[in-house]
Amino acid sequence: MAHPYVHAENSAKRFGGKPEDYLAIHEWFDATKAWYPEMTHRSMRHHSEGIYECAALFGETFINSDGKRVYTRYVGEQHVVEDLKFIPTASDWLECMDMQLWMMNRSKRLSEKVIERKHGFPDRMPSSVSPPVENRPQGTVKSF
Template sequence: MAHPWHHAQSSARRFGGVPDDYVAVHGWFDQTKGHLADVRHRALLHSSFGIFLCEQFFGPTIRRASDGKQVPTRLIGEQHVLEDLGRIPTVQDWLGELPLQPWMLRNAAALSRQDTKPAEEGST
């Protein structure tokens, strides 16, 4: 779907109420279009991680202004991602093949080089 309003209309058909009850949640998912105006913006929030972030932001349910009934936020988020992508990807799906760049590694200590010896008994 191209616009949060269209997702909101779909939510109203699926969960009841009116589109205005849902447009804020769908706008939250698509806010990244303001920073990357093509489908790659979806890599930031259109995932299982993004759905849980949405739930943290809005709470476990939203209260429909049109009638006061509550709808699980996670279900609305899942609907949004499924409508856009046909599945709910993970962060690994989005970023697993992302090539590492030198600037990403700055000040990142390799885990294999970190001291992993346990502290000696009696030492503090």
């Protein structure tokens, strides 16, 4: 959506205080742009688990410059919703990623044999390895 300061201005309008009261939180959410400067950087923190991680890092609540107590989680939720229009889970992001051999931290030779024998794809895991998202029990990890 926007620069962290724009998010901070929106927080000040919503919760009171000044944009500077919220800027560090919004900068934390968007700091992953330095790691990967594409919109998929959001997969690192723009999810429900990231919101709770933010509250653990910045504290459950804080007092803004108007003297009002603000829940850090609410500020995080505002940031994610402004960017994505909803709050996904980390699993929602991960389910959209294709498994690569190097992610399995095993002997490439062994991994290639298993994948080739099972699926005939030596260089990457096919998305057909696990059941479709709608058939998978909620909160489970893809099977390999």
